[in-house]
Amino acid sequence: MHDIRAIRANPAAFDAALARRGMAPATPAILALDTERRAFQTRQQEALSRRNALAKEIGQKKRGGEDTTALEDEARELRNLIEATDELGPKLEFMLASLPNILDAEVPDGADETANVVLHQHGEPVRIEGAKEHYQLGEALGLMDFEAASRIAGARFVVLKGALARMERALGQFMLDLHTGSHGYTECAVPLMVNDAAAYGTDKLPKFSEDLFKTTDGRWLIPTAEVPLTALNMGEIIPEPHEPLRYTALTPCFRSEAGSAGRDTRGMLRQHQFQKVEMVSICRPEDSEAEHERMTHCAERVLTELGLSWRRVFLCSGDTGFGAARTYDLEVWLPGQQAWREVSSCSNTRDFQGRRMNTRFKRGKETVFIHSLNGSGVAVGRALIAVMETWQQPDGSVIIPPVLRPYMGGLEKLG
RNA sequence: GGACAGGUGGCGGAGUGGUCGAUCGCGCCGGUCUCGAAAACCGGAGUACGUGCAAGCGUACCGUGGGUUCGAAUCCCACCCUGUCCGCCA
Numbered sequence: 001m002h003d004i005r006a007i008r009a010n011p012a013a014f015d016a017a018l019a020r021r022g023m024a025p026a027t028p029a030i031l032a033l034d035t036e037r038r039a040f041q042t043r044q045q046e047a048l049s050r051r052n053a054l055a056k057e058i059g060q061k062k063r064g065g066e067d068t069t070a071l072e073d074e075a076r077e078l079r080n081l082i083e084a085t086d087e088l089g090p091k092l093e094f095m096l097a098s099l100p101n102i103l104d105a106e107v108p109d110g111a112d113e114t115a116n117v118v119l120h121q122h123g124e125p126v127r128i129e130g131a132k133e134h135y136q137l138g139e140a141l142g143l144m145d146f147e148a149a150s151r152i153a154g155a156r157f158v159v160l161k162g163a164l165a166r167m168e169r170a171l172g173q174f175m176l177d178l179h180t181g182s183h184g185y186t187e188c189a190v191p192l193m194v195n196d197a198a199a200y201g202t203d204k205l206p207k208f209s210e211d212l213f214k215t216t217d218g219r220w221l222i223p224t225a226e227v228p229l230t231a232l233n234m235g236e237i238i239p240e241p242h243e244p245l246r247y248t249a250l251t252p253c254f255r256s257e258a259g260s261a262g263r264d265t266r267g268m269l270r271q272h273q274f275q276k277v278e279m280v281s282i283c284r285p286e287d288s289e290a291e292h293e294r295m296t297h298c299a300e301r302v303l304t305e306l307g308l309s310w311r312r313v314f315l316c317s318g319d320t321g322f323g324a325a326r327t328y329d330l331e332v333w334l335p336g337q338q339a340w341r342e343v344s345s346c347s348n349t350r351d352f353q354g355r356r357m358n359t360r361f362k363r364g365k366e367t368v369f370i371h372s373l374n375g376s377g378v379a380v381g382r383a384l385i386a387v388m389e390t391w392q393q394p395d396g397s398v399i400i401p402p403v404l405r406p407y408m409g410g411l412e413k414l415g
Numbered sequence: 416g417g418a419c420a421g422g423u424g425g426c427g428g429a430g431u432g433g434u435c436g437a438u439c440g441c442g443c444c445g446g447u448c449u450c451g452a453a454a455a456c457c458g459g460a461g462u463a464c465g466u467g468c469a470a471g472c473g474u475a476c477c478g479u480g481g482g483u484u485c486g487a488a489u490c491c492c493a494c495c496c497u498g499u500c501c502g503c504c505a
Contacts, residue, residue, distance in 0.1 A: 041465055045474045052474090055486035059433035068485075075485040237425095237462085358463095367462080 001355040002096045004034060017102040020109065020317045030095060037088035047081040054078075097200070098207055101352040103317055104326035110316030117316065119328070122300070123309030126335045132392060133336035134385040135267035138164060140396050141415045144268070156257060158268040163414050164384075167400065168275060170407035171380050171387070172250045175277040175302050179377055183298045185248035185279055190228035192251060193219040198231035201357030203323035203349075210258045213272075221254035225278035226374040233282065233370075234357040241361060241370070244283035244291050248377065250275065268381055269341065275380035277302075281373045282359070285351065288371035292348040295375045296328045299344045302378050305403045308386050309333040311340060325350045330378065336389040343382045346375030388414075 007014045011027035018026055054075045058068045108117050138144025143164035149157035160168055179185040199205045199220050204212060204227060213221040222228060229247045238245075253276050264270035279298060281291045296312065303310040315327040324347035331340035354360070354369035361368055391399040397415035400408060 058485050072485040
């Protein structure tokens with residue numbers, strides 16, 4: 001959500017920010033609507049004010065037994081204006097709610113992912129003679145079953161079995177333990193279904209409803225734990241967070257993947273349902289930049305400990321998500337696919353979600369919108385893929401990374 | 416799912432269709448007193464929007480959304496949430 005006062009004060013700056021996202025100027029329409037709405041509101045408030053005065057006078061006169069018909073008639077005449085619904089306000093709000101966040105000044109310009117900037121790389125892109133992709137390995141081991149999944153649910157689902165199912169669980173536990181034990185995050189078990197307000201507050205609505213699954217009773221399956229975690233203090237004025245509030249959760253995530261038909265159809269890279277460990281920080285405006293770096297480090301550590309090759313990518317203006325001011329993607333190297341693939345995305349939304357959710361804190365006299373950040377720490381399904389492809393052996397078995405073995409009863413190898 | 420009882424300002428808790436944005440208590444902030452503190456006393460404190468250079472003024476908000484009325488925290492309807500009991504159930 002955007003600050004209408006800021007737009008009024010400097011429309012050119014706002015349009016310039018939109019231009020960085022390749023969007024046409026929006027302020028002429030916004031300001032026209034805003035002016036019209038304020039005029040309407042002023043007129044309506046004047047009518048209300050008059051009516052309140054009349055009602056008060058009527059009350060007093062009635063008590064004195066005086067005739068009040070003339071006053072009542074006048075009050076009745078104000079009805080049209082008083083009861084007129086403000087159609088402009090919601091329209092303006094929808095307009096503002098549909099515009100993406102303002103990008104950080106440092107975000108590199110560019111139309112699409114080809115303009116993203118690699119900031120850092122850990123490890124080398126591994127070349128393995130005769131490397132297989134994760135689904136080849138998984139199916140050959142008899143631990144990954146796409147046929148069964150499509151039989152019972154449809155495309156873009158998978159069934160994991162045996163030690164591989166356990167390894168998925170181990171990955172989630174390992175990540176959670178790392179973030180809660182070493183990174184200061186508080187583990188949360190959260191609803192996997194949320195209402196409109198939570199989805200709107202985390203900028204999934206109104207623009208992206210087609211990406212979500214909706215329940216028959218009007219709720220939404222969460223596309224990421226970012227939604228419930230960020231919305232935990234929705235609508236509240238919280239104590240000033242001198243230290244950022246850090247939440248983490250391991251949850252299934254549900255995505256309709258509308259619009260990605262035909263993309264990544266093989267394997268479990270892009271599913272309707274996957275496990276993910278999410279990190280969310282709620283903090284003061286002056287802390288969000290440092291928190292963003294910190295959070296990204298937390299995610300990177302997961303990948304390093306799993307023995308994966310990864311790189312940090314600074315998303316360009318054209319690739320940065322709707323709600324984000326600044327985003328780092330972490331890409332992991334998949335030796336089977338011979339490609340870098342996203343396993344984490346860490347974003348600073350600044351006060352964009354805070355405004356939508358109306359989460360604030362008090363500082364002296366002023367009420368300040370919180371800043372919120374979210375990052376995958378990391379996507380479990382994709383981490384599983386990376387582990388399989390990275391740790392695969394020529395015989396089709398997969399070495400289990402040492403950090404996961406305690407979670408797998410000491411097992412050292414799949415197959 | 417059924418039957419009750421509720422949802423009021425940070426918390427507790429009043430509230431009659433008409434000077435109610437809302438008595439009061441606690442907590443909070445400022446002050447007086449004190450060497451200092453406590454107690455006591457005095458005073459101040461909600462959020463959002465509009466309007467104005469500003470002081471200020473106005474409007475809305477008593478779970479949410481409708482309705483009745485000149486006027487609704489108060490009456491009516493629907494929904495949501497909480498509590499208790501019953502039924503069902505992982």
